[in-house]
Amino acid sequence: MNIGKFILRRLSLQIFVLLGLTMFTFILMFGLPGDPAALLFSAGGIAAGMDEYHAFRAKWGLDLPMWKQYLNFVGNLIRGDMGTSLVTRAPIIDNLKAYFPATIELAFVSFIFATVMGIPLGIISALKRNSWIDHIIRAVSLFGVSMPIFWLAIIMLIIFYYYLGIVPSSQRIDLEMEIPKQITGFYLIDTVITGYWDGFFNSIYHLILPSFILGFSVVGLLARVTRASILEVITQDYVRTARSKGLQEKTVIGRHVMRNALIPTVTILGLLVGGLLSGAVLTETIFAWPGVGRFAVQSIMLLDRLAVVDITILIGVSFSTANMIVDIVVAFLDPRIRY
């Protein structure tokens, strides 16, 4: 099977995955006790408008049985309508367009940071096995994996923002600066398109601490997986053969060891995308990052069922796409894998 057919097959399977995902999330959301209309109306004295309450339920289809609501939702989704948020009263697609780019930007920079830091640290750790460098890297990795994001983020803010004043506190851009005109929603892209260079550099400045915090846990995991993988490969016969035929050490490591050792690392990278997207919820809250994570939390708290299902779909699509890309990369790295 060639790569084109593989991608097509994966995409077609993705439809079933998404259908399953919507159904599962829908059932879970309906499994939660309560009535979103009652919750919304409680804020202003529900009983003052019982007629209004019932009209609201009818208007939003909340009085329909679950299966009907689900079929309505899927039917609308096929037509490209993701529904309307009970809370913001706006099409959910508009909310997602506003919030998702911020999450993706943060997760992407964290991913780059994690990859650039995690893999080299794993390699150094493996090559300097049992040395003091190895011990330090392993300790730092363990620290990264074990520290809760919210705790680490606040400690880092206290040190680097409050005492040292070398990083900004929160948000995507300084309070004094103009927010870039929204074209794609990605500040790093929008500022370049509009030539707003101060905004571009300021956005990078604002990404430093949140992306470090979000990526740090992943750095530890990547370093540990890479180290273990290299240590396994480095003792293989073909590596000894490569050395015995007189190849330079950097060629042995770079061409023979790394190519094989990186397969588990690359595979895990796909899974880490999910971790970064879910970890972004906490990071976004602490750094006042206007991403989809906060929208998700608010939607869950207010039982905005459609919004929760839509967010789940979006994250599901991102996750499965990342893993599809990983599968393709693995095929290039490992000639034994053929699709």
Place this chain on the structure above:
Amino acid sequence: MKNLKFVTKLFLFTSVLSFMIACSTTETVEVIKEVPVEKVVEKVVEKEVIKEVIKEVAPAPTYAKSINVRDVFFFTEGFTPPRGGSFFEHRISQQIYEGLTALNTPMVTRGDSAVPVPNLAESWEISGGGTTYTFQIRDGVKFTTGNPLTGQAVVDSLKRSIHVIELDKATARFSWVTDIVSIDATGDMEVTMVLKNSFAPLLAILASKQFLIVDAAELKKHEEEGDWGAAWGATNSVGTAAYQIDSWVAEQRLTLKRNKDYWGGHDGVGPGADQLVFSNIPENATAELMISKGEVDVALQMDPISLKTLDLQPKVYTFSYPSLITCNFLIDRRNEHAANDEIFKAIHMAIDYDGLLSVVAMGLGSVHQSLILPGMLGHDPAISNQWKYEPEKAKAIIAEQGYPDGFSIKLQSRAGACGSVVYTKGIEFLQASLKKAGINAEIVQSTGSKFWGQIIDGTLKDMGISGLGATYFDPDNPASVRATSECFLLGIEEHNPTVAAKLKDLVAQGRAETDNDKRHTIYRELNEIMVANCGEMTVLQVADTVALRTNITDGIAMPHGFSLDFRYLRKAE
């Protein structure tokens, strides 16, 4: 050598003397600095010598152009009346729109009785036995769109509010609008509103968010599907108030800029800053660091722990004002225990009010046991503070009623908070409090939607907690919302039909009566009956607390209890 020593000593002596003189001069300067400018001018006349010094040390204060505000955004339908139900939206609406009437802000902050004062309406006359209101509209006021405020503009604005309320199917919440016979411009600057029946809360309602005055003609230009610009108005402003929306980025930032044509306000206070930048900072710990470092000047919506920490900061102070939110414990009067009047009394005595205030609310508020708040007609401290925590007495009453070993009850706990009282903590405290009176309470986890769903269905078996606010500053609001609705949902009609009928009657009387003294008597009686009979037991009035940098002065709360009045804020540079 001796000379050198002498010269050195002389030099040191002179230096010390100069330093002391310099210091004493500085002290004088500092004292003068604290003298109000007018008094300093008087001194200038008296003592010509210090004239220049005073001029140097007491310049006219300069204020920063921009004030950064930490907030927690909760955007639902936007800022333009009558839409937008969240506290955040209310807070912003009150900075960009004004009503025909207003409530005197400093007076309400002090807790005095609030009576509507003229605002965009310069004066009014009530005739026809309370059914006809004739308003004289203030001349020379402009909307931020440049259009003048006229009688017709006011009529259009009020009609638009009613139109959108009907569009949103929200008329049940504003049932009185169906009593409106006509709203007409009876002169260039005169508006007459005729009602079917006398409706005393009207003047207070006209100061509330739903009927603030908008440029309806401008909104009409942005109409979509007959909404009279409601969707467009969600994030745009067309008011007459001190500020207008400059930019809005969802979940991030709202910038309000000074309305250059502002007429000055009913109290003659113009905005202190050219712009207000509201930032959405959901995490308290982050906001705490930001205000400590001076990145934000005012922090709203802080949690009590952060406020206590900030109180220790030298450059930050906190400021509290009573809000319109109360914390309440709810129990259905059809509940097998609460149906017994004596046990119902015992439950009141089994709540440790002071402990709840100091431990759970961290002192941010006051013990308050009735629906009518200080500053409203009908308020009587003897009613609002009648219950004391008397667990032994409560235990004895429960035993007398046939439960010598007490009884068991379930408490529904859920996410949320009323002001500084986090529901879970409030419920845990209640459990410990009831225990001492022999009531064994088991906490069950719930959700807001389940809890309110059960109240609506009349199936609430457990005790719960809720926070409730008011939308306009008149006793009719808590009376109509609670006395004739929530109290009924909590089974008052089945428990005591006579009391239920009396409550309905008093609410109707309070609405129709235009004499304030008589209204006070009516609402006092209603309040007394509510406290004694209703399953909604008010326990605390919550205080809103904000943290401000010490260079920010004149924090004054708005009368609706949702926010500071940002016009008053001044930030010294």
